[in-house]
Amino acid sequence: MGGEVVRGVEWEGLRKHFGEVEGRTLRELFAEDPGRVARMGVQAGDLFLDYSKHRVTDETVGLLVALAEKAGLRDAVERMFSGEHINVSEDRAVLHTALRLPADASLHVDGQDVVADVHEVLDKMGAFAEKIRSKEWRGATGEPIATVVNIGIGGSDLGPAMAYEALLDYADAGITARFVSNIDPADLDGKLRGLDPATTLFVVSSKTFTTIETLTNARVARSWLVDALGEDAVGKHFAAVSTNAEKVAEFGIDTANMFGFWDWVGGRYSYDGAIGLSLMVAIGPARFREMLDGFHTIDEHFRTTPFEKNMPVLMGMLGIWYTDFFGAQTRAVLPYAQRLHRFPAYLQQLTMESNGKSVKADGSPVEVDTGEIFWGEPGTNGQHAFYQLLHQGTRLVPADFIGFAEPFADQAGMHDILTANLLAQTSALAFGKTAAEIAAEGTPPEIVPHKVMPGNRPTSTILAPKLTPRVLGELVALYEHVVFVEGVIWGIDSFDQWGVELGKKMALGLEPALTSEEPPGDFADASTESLVRRYRALRGRRV
Ligand SMILES: O=P(O)(O)OC[C@H]1O[C@](O)(CO)[C@@H](O)[C@@H]1O
DSSP: OGGGGTTSHHHHHHHHHHHHHTTOOHHHHHHHOTTHHHHTEEEETTEEEEOTTSSOOHHHHHHHHHHHHHTTHHHHHHHHHTTOOOBGGGTBOOOGGGGGOOTTOOOEETTEEHHHHHHHHHHHHHHHHHHHHTTOSBOTTSOBOOEEEEEOOGGGTHHHHHHHHHTGGGOOSSOEEEEEOOSSHHHHHHHHTTOOGGGEEEEEEOSSSOOHHHHHHHHHHHHHHHHHHOGGGHHHHEEEEESOHHHHHHHTOOGGGEEEOOTTSOGGGOTTTGGGHHHHHHHOHHHHHHHHHHHHHHHHHHHHSOGGGOHHHHHHHHHHIIIIIIOOOEEEEEESOGGGTTHHHHHIIIIIIHHOOSBOTTSOBOSSOOOOEEEOOOTTGGGGTTHHHHHHSSSOOOEEEEEEEEOSSOOTTHHHHHHHHHHHHHHHHHHOBOHHHHHHTTOOTTTHHHHOBOOOOOEEEEEEEEOOHHHHHHHHHHHHHHHHHHHHHHTOOTTOOGGGHHHHHHHHHHHHHHHOSSOOOOOSOHHHHHHHHHHHHHTTOOO
8 A cells, every 4th residue: 555656656657757848848848738728727725726737747747647546546535534543653533524524414433523523622612712703701800811821832823823823814803822832941931021911811731731841831820820810811811632531630721621622633623622722712703614614625535536537636746756756855835825824834744744754654655756845935935036947946846825815804805916916927937938039138148147037837727716714724624625636656654653752762861951950961972962062051050
């Protein structure tokens, strides 16, 4: 299954085909076949994908789809949706898709009615959010809540923080949210500035409730609150989101104000469940549910649409095409929407924590490159920063451009200028400008090479009507499934993250060496020892 197709017959067929396509330009491909635009467009929910500006022909798409079939992708999708333990290294089901099943759906996993559990939590979150939004919930001094501060990190931060920013225009109850993640005290300090403890609610979000950054920030936030309002205020100003009720209670948060989820939801796949609580407070339960409908729409599309028209399958297989055949290292994600400014950061965890693996699910080494490096910035800002390399650099950087037809609000035609830039960039990247064209404009010959735009730089364009809660859900689900498709082809477990553990453990071991009054003890390596001594000296401690 999966990784077995790497270097198999279909793979080698693609390699041979790659030899034929590699030397062709997008100019040639479009000139020969203008009809490709009509064929290379797919719709999924509100999202339209134009993938005609990719270095592919119909044959490429056919071969990529055949590879996906051979890899058992169809079966793998069913195994995920039905709750099989496809996260093999942790022996867990992978069921983020269950977080957005409608209430009348049915799914039993490991003897448990998953849909009922999910909707029980959604209802509890909804009731809590409404109480805060309607000002029925009062803080210790009787004042309503004005700010929700989410304390979490990784999947317990990036999802809700990204979505809150994306949907800021829908935050209609006058409640703002802030997100604290970093153990750097500057983060909490900055986020607490200007806040009144009497009108602040902390949501401590941690799947495990053992993450040092989150618990430390939560402790400091607790002291900030207690110093101002006293110990009895904690119950009215702290809620928790976790799978670990015992640790939540130990921390001193009333489990009546705890919102749960399950081990079958990975941290980076969790903001459409209870981890989205602060988002729900800001935009309201109805809009949160609209977002879940968007997720579900793409889940259904992914599960039921033939691969040739299946957006996550096509985008995932294009990722394989560029990573393993063209040797591309990265994929840029370029939303032409300022509200999506945290989307690339969110995708970095989703994609890189999932597919940054060098062994297959069975523990054997992978044979090809895995894990695209995702990065990006909103357009048009990126155009004035790093697009130079995209246009004229030596590296191939496939890019996803994301645009919307309708802005939430427009002024002076700014939104059309934004969209014109998106379209201009993808066109320039694909078709460039030749030396002859530049010379014909009267450019001095010695300057011509500097102005040549090589083109042939592949892009996807994703266009949606408007950045609504539903469309955001669709976009996120799209990328979740892109990750899945790639993981299946590579045969890896996209749902564990063992690579982050060693560094965490070592930090715990190193911290006493930084703070102790005793001379530093033994170290595993001389470089770290020398840096510890230098740090201690800089902090005026004994070396
Ligand atoms: O929600 P938790 O348990 O605090 O974990 C936070 C993050 O830490 C990680 O485990 C990585 O260190 C992520 O996978 C997770 O999203």
